Amino acid sequence: MKAFLFVLFGAFSLSACAQSPAPGPDGAAPAPAVPDAAVEAEPGTPEARAVAAIRKLNPRVEIDRVAAAPIEGFREVVVAGQVLYVSDDGRYLLQGALFDVEQGRDVSQDGLAEVRRELLAAVPASDRIVFAPEDPDYTVTVFTDTECGYCRKLHQEIDEYNRLGIAIEYLAFPRMGPASPDFDEMVSVWCASDRRQALTDAKNGKRVPKRDCTNPVAMHYALGQRLGLTGTPMIVSEQGVQMPGYMPPAALRETLDQLAGEAPQG
Structure with missing residues (x-):
């Protein structure tokens, strides 16, 4: 079985307490709850190929958003609080910050912020x-x-x-x-x-x-x-x-x- 490893870029904040989940009864860390799939894409589209590429690596992963990326030929995918970029043919995957030099900002945060707003708005x-x-x-x-x-x-x-x-x-x-x-x-x-x-x-x-x-x-x-x-x-x-x-x-x-x-x- 292929393992899907998200490599985290950047140092962990020194102003936060790290998460350290308690082990389950068998000694293994408990698996995170996986909500129902949030993204549906029309078959044959770049969005559908991006979703299929992610799920080929990890069928259980929750995909919260897929949309056109700021770079041509890629879709932007938000997965478990991270931003990935998948080529429109579904073959290549990139991970990391996407910095717009002219604007002087990390544009990869825009889609992630939208997902956070939507999910938090659903909390009563x-x-x-x-x-x-x-x-x-x-x-x-x-x-x-x-x-x-x-x-x-x-x-x-x-x-x-x-x-x-x-x-x-x-x-x-x-x-x-x-x-x-x-x-x-x-x-x-x-x-x-x-x-x-x-x-x-x-x-x-x-x-x-x-x-x-x-x-x-x-x-x-x-x-x-x-x-x-x-x-x-x-x-x-x-x-x-x-x-x-x-x-x-x-x-x-x-x-x-x-x-x-x-x-x-x-």
Whole structure:
């Protein structure tokens, strides 16, 4: 069987806690949840050949987007939070950043941002834990963990984020994986009568009473994997732009201001 290995380019952010899933009962790491296929392409088209090429390497992979690439003769494919380029004949595959020298930016992030926006928009407000000022200027989604040091640091500064006009909407990502104490604690947080206080207690190292209920933790975890999350906290702007791990409040506000200035005016 052919193995499909995504080679990650670039160093891992030093402001994020690395994911280290707990092993399953047989000692192997648990397989990520694979949602239903999101992409359908008309047979005989370059898009269909691109999809077929990816699935030839890994039949189980989830493809979130396939579209014309910024370079002639290729399709751009978003897979598990990464961007790939497949030749229109389905023979060649490229991976890595695509930098537009004239524009001075990485255009490979555009399609990835669109996928993030679409997937995160499907998460109900009732499934999030929200810390927000009365009238926020910006809202960011944050995949968080109760054990991660940088997640705890971010939460310790939650009042300052809010003071600067930034709403924080938390989703759960227990980085030790399912069937771990970390996962169970996040379930207890999301099942608490006061989720905000339970999350604050957990991040402060206080015991959270064990609870169980219908909860979105497993769905959040699968979504994080689908978006290519490799560490927490993962901060995503309303435009679908991923931040490089933890950012201090003032730095995050400055970045969000910059992104707002770059957004097309409607």
